[in-house]
Amino acid sequence: MTTETGSAIEVRNATDDDWPHIVKLDSFNFGGHIADLKSGITRELAPNDNVIVATNGGQVVGVTMHYDLQITVPGGALIDLPGVTWVSVAPTHRRRGILRTLLTEQHQRFLESGAPMSILTASEGGIYGRFGYGPITTEFTHKFDRRFAAFRSTTVDPGGVRLAAKDEAEEFLPPIYDRWRRQRAGAVGRPAAYWRGVFADPESERGGASALFFLLHDDGFVSYRVRESADSGMSLEIVDMFAVTPEAYIALWRTLGGLDLMSTITVSESRDMLLPYLLKDPRLPRLTGSHDLLWARILDVPGVLRARSYACELDVTIEVVDDFLDRGGVFRLTSRGNGGNAQCVPAEEPARLTIGIGDLASIYFGEHRAVTLAQAGRISAPDPEILERFDHAFTTSAAPRGGMFF
Ligand SMILES: CC(C)(COP(=O)(O)OP(=O)(O)OC[C@H]1O[C@@H](n2cnc3c(N)ncnc32)[C@H](O)[C@@H]1OP(=O)(O)O)[C@@H](O)C(=O)NCCC(=O)NCCS
Incomplete structure (x- = not known):
């Protein structure tokens, strides 16, 4: 990729030498001087392999990284997943696609690693929906x-x-x-x-x-x-x-x-x-x-849908829309309810319900309801009975809670 002045943006893994520049970039962007203690802990949680920088003329102008974390899903299964953090682009290089380039590279790597889902905490609510993230805890x-x-x-x-x-x-x-x-x-x-x-x-x-x-x-x-x-x-x-x-x-x-x-x-x-x-x-x-505290992005739709338990019996074919990574498609989700295992496989038959991949993450953890998203025009489900059952199946006995800001 190139900047408006034609100079190239390079995207690569961070090196030890980049760290003072990463710390400076995030300090300016988040409006606080980052202490050595915090950057030391960050380096431990995000070794250089987990850190991607964008450089222009040798200067670090953008960064994203991830911690290796684990989340609990409804029913109690634990999922290992990356937690995206320290995302920032220099104010001198805004709105020319550097964030999109960094997140594309980072999420392609997540897909290659087989991560089923990724999470983050968002500085602003308007940024991450376009990348398939939805808020999951409040x-x-x-x-x-x-x-x-x-x-x-x-x-x-x-x-x-x-x-x-x-x-x-x-x-x-x-x-x-x-x-x-x-x-x-x-x-x-x-x-x-x-x-x-x-x-x-x-x-x-x-x-x-x-x-x-x-x-x-x-x-x-x-x-x-x-x-x-x-x-x-x-x-x-x-x-x-x-x-x-x-x-x-x-x-x-x-x-x-x-x-x-x-x-x-x-x-x-x-x-x-x-x-x-x-x-x-x-x-x-x-x-x-x-x-909102946590946002999630589903990377493996059938894997993630199989991992949680459901409140009632369910047999529905859904279409998941993913404009960013093309991980959507039509899937048949079946569950006997009562906390039992679910099945989810790619399907050929027509979908009864269509949902964006970020909205699926939002209802997956039980914080947001399918009926609300349908009323807002974000879920299409012509048969109200299907919508109601889908909504009921995703309810959880306790409200989800993130527990950790990063
Ligand atoms: C948020 C930030 C990383 C965006 O970087 P950027 O390189 O300017 O973003 P891009 O040019 O790649 O924009 C990618 C898309 O996100 C949108 N976008 C970028 N920043 C946005 C914002 N603050 N609010 C809403 N949308 C935003 C762009 O319009 C663009 O949309 P499109 O591709 O769908 O047309 C940068 O403004 C920044 O560093 N902000 C301060 C630190 C921060 O808030 N980081 C996020 C931490 S969670």
Whole structure:
């Protein structure tokens, strides 16, 4: 490919010498100086083979890379997959196709490696749909005044929470998180290097708040920061809260509720957050924002559709449309429901339902519904019964949750 001035853009794997330039590029593009600690951890998670750069006249003007990750799909199967990250193109070289060139090269490599799916977190919602990605998990941020939070009499404190120092947190948090993520669709396993970044807790990542505090239960944990202001005193901002059992979740909230000097608490959770059901005033946790966390791109349609379980019996022929990588086609998906295995094979017969590959990812994890996408004109299914059954089959008992930003 060439630039407007005719000079060539070269696309190749990164070398060690490229890294200072990659760090500079991402620092400018994401508006923050990237610390050595973070770039060191990134290099561990993304060895040079996982990093593709675009150069112009010897200068790095674009980059994309991936971490080797694992995600849980509905029904509990674990899928190894690449997580795309650090995507950026120099502001001097925008909108001339460098991102498209980089992602084409990167995704061709994913296909060659046999990856069934790829994921990412998006800086903007308008970029990745054209590359076949769809949003698969949403975080809902709530804020409330802890001083008005009274628990219902049904919210009995199961106890078992301890105040943990960092060394105890380092030992216990990763295995608890690992248990949690294996039972939650959409959750991504956190590599050891990622945890090292969490516990390093550099001042540059604190946004002016305190270092991390940790509350620990055998089946769950909370990490949070405290922010002080002249107006509202001390407010508590939850960074991570994961509980394997409802008892652990309740015990952690009862303990947070006991932090008398804290005014407000801010927390982000999935759509099916339990907290309002624990309080006398369920309106107290006020939704202050919501945003997508993970996006997924299906690379192997039948493989991925076979990997999850379905809520009901299903036998439908679907057409999947993929303008970016041409991995679509017509497939017959059959399942007996009740968590049993599904079959999915290429089919010759006419499709009863047509869906874009990004929208298929969105409904696959249970966060978005086929009926909603059909109402929006994004799924075509002339027979309403087929649509309803398809929609029901993809529902999940718990809302999906990503668990890891990268
Ligand atoms: C987003 C970014 C990587 C795009 O790079 P680029 O080389 O200018 O993109 P391209 O010219 O290859 O554009 C590819 C397509 O994406 C579209 N696009 C690019 N940036 C977009 C944006 N911010 N919002 C919506 N669409 C965008 C282009 O219009 C083009 O569409 P088309 O091919 O369907 O016509 C670049 O603007 C950037 O570095 N932004 C800051 C960092 C960032 O947000 N990175 C993404 C991290 S998840």
